[in-house]
Amino acid sequence: MELNTYQQQAFEYQRPNIEKFGKRAWFWTIFYLLWIVVGGYALYLQIAKGHGVTGMRDNVVWGLFIVNFIFFIGISYAGAIIAGLLHLFRVPWGKPIIRLAQMMTIISVVVGPVFILLCVGRFDRLHHLFIYPRLQSPMTWDVLAILTYFVGSVLFLYMALIKDFAVYRDAKLNVPKWKQKLYNALSLGYRGGASQKRHLIVSQNLLAIIMIPLSIIVSSILSWIFGMTLRPGWHSTIFGPYFVLGALYSGCGVLIVAMWVYRKMYRLENYFTNRHFTYLGYIMMVLAAGYGYFTFSEYFTSWFGSERWDSEVIHKLFDPSEYGWWTLFANLAGILLPILIVAIPKTRTPGLISLSAFMMVMALWVKRYLIIVPTLETPLLPMQDTRAEYVKYTATWPEWALTFAGIATFLLFFTLMSKFVTVVPVSGLEETRTQHEQAQDILKKDKVQPA
């Protein structure tokens, strides 16, 4: 694989990251593994003792697990859509961040579905989904959709990686034998010939075209698990697009945060430039406005129509003694904050944009909780139950332990992947410069030549 000077430079710069694992990476890996072990113990308890160890009961049948499921799956869909669009439209500044978006896609589509499995009472019967499938059920749609999506996103990431694998193979990296062999195998003998190039680009284009609508479909199907039921707060026609937008929005936030972390960790300021933060910040701002619009429409129509059950849910959401403060946080940090931070030129810095993105991601997690739990706490018939845990949902420690184990797995995958491939793709990387920078160069040249 031949690289131009700029690409060679980018590769040499990142070379140590994939050659050495490093003390810091070991520290974090062990730290994440500890969390995963705690989560594993919680899982053991849940399987051995039954779902009684969770806070879920007959009224609130779904809790933190489903919240995490929507959260992670949402991030994944966003990654695919962002990477697909950046690739298809050949956005010049998008090249360095495509890999990050694709990594996000694949890692969260692995972590997310684990959480829906944790909701299932009988692990031992999961194969029933395939031997007795029932096509009428939105759950079956979701199983099919996620599996399709998983295969698609793995291929999409892999296609983009082949060229880089060829670079790693040819670079004679100072790495163990197995790693070299793996790079060799994964590069599929890519040498950069004309026909290879053409095939690869066609496959990538096709996958990008498939992945974008697929993400939208899969995200809508996820929302229909709730939208298809006759429950106040769920049974809404805008749930499909609302979830698509929410997913895109939260994923954009995670991408910004990931960019900030890697930029700090691997000193990638030359590749994840301030410009990237500003541009992604703009996208985040537009998505915030759209998401805010959907949120407003949803609450406003429910409140104004004031049907009995709708008003009960709305009342719970806005009552400070129930979920009022959380709703306030979800909407301030989840809608207003990113818009303000990006809109005001003074606060439009990488640090502040990333901070607001982080707050927004937290807020969107809370928002998912507010979609799931208050609705389940509002059945159409009065509960009339004296068992407190059947009336109000409170997550128990095994649920929290598994939640943190999920987040740890998510971060662990990011750590391991950044030690296996370069975070900034090397092949195909172009030096993108602003017109201002180019003008400066021309001026410099003009000055130099006469002398």
Added chain:
Amino acid sequence: MKQEEINDKSRRDFLKTAAIATLATAACGSLACSCSSKQKAATGNTVKLLSPEGEIVEIDSAYLNHQEHMAIVSKLEARQGIAGKKFVMVVDLARCKNARKCITACQKWHYRPEETEWLTVKLIKDSDKGAPYWFPKQCFHCDNPPCVKVCPVDATFKRQDGLVLIDNERCIGCKFCMAACPYSTRVFNWNEPEQPLDIKNLVYSAETGLPAKVGTVEKCDFCPDRAREGLLPPCVEACPNGVFYFGDENEDTVTNGDETVSFSQLIKDRAAYRYMEELGTKPRVYYLPPKDRQFPVERGYEDLPENIKERFKDIMEEKKS
């Protein structure tokens, strides 16, 4: 488990088929024929049975024991339902005084632990000024069941006799049906259900729902195993006020055990309604409005144990003040 001596011919016939079916499908225990410790006199009438090994054995009918909750139909039959029937229930709200005998009987028959009720009695108050009334609620066995629509593995299904049942050997416990049921009918076995050993050893059938299984969903099943024997559900039998009428829409008759009436006439005369008709679920349970009530609502409240009283406190105490 009750063990009764056989005393009439029709029953013996029933037991024969029951025993054969059990033996044929038996995977474990619960054989209908077992030599009991008490020696009984042989009657001389022998019955041919198929053993689990596939051999035909002849057993004296005196050694056959009747066993309740025995799976007497095949899995396929349990999914299809009783041919020609269309079960229906009518609940007379004017007669209910929250005696709670129905709940006790239901819990006992289905071996339900306390507080995990298939049948509940709610206290409903429709409007601010409205008078509260007692509202017994089983599964509505809807004709357009939201729970069945969402089940990903066909574990809950609608039968041709109108019943919505659950196959707890297929249920994966995703609880989607519980989220989908607008009437909060379904309950989940969050922990290993506590049941007597002989119930635990029964052959499972979707018609008996026994033995209950951890991590799966359950609900009121209108007791199809009793219907096959021509018996009424325990809730209907136990009610001291004849609140529940159970019957067959095809025959157009329903009975509360004391009186048997025409179903269509009853719902016409008493202006029956179905709960939350606007949801489009088409329930198979009809309610007769609580007009000209036989008991004041307090009659069902004053003598309740404190923990159950607590459930209705907010409505009842508000009414007093």
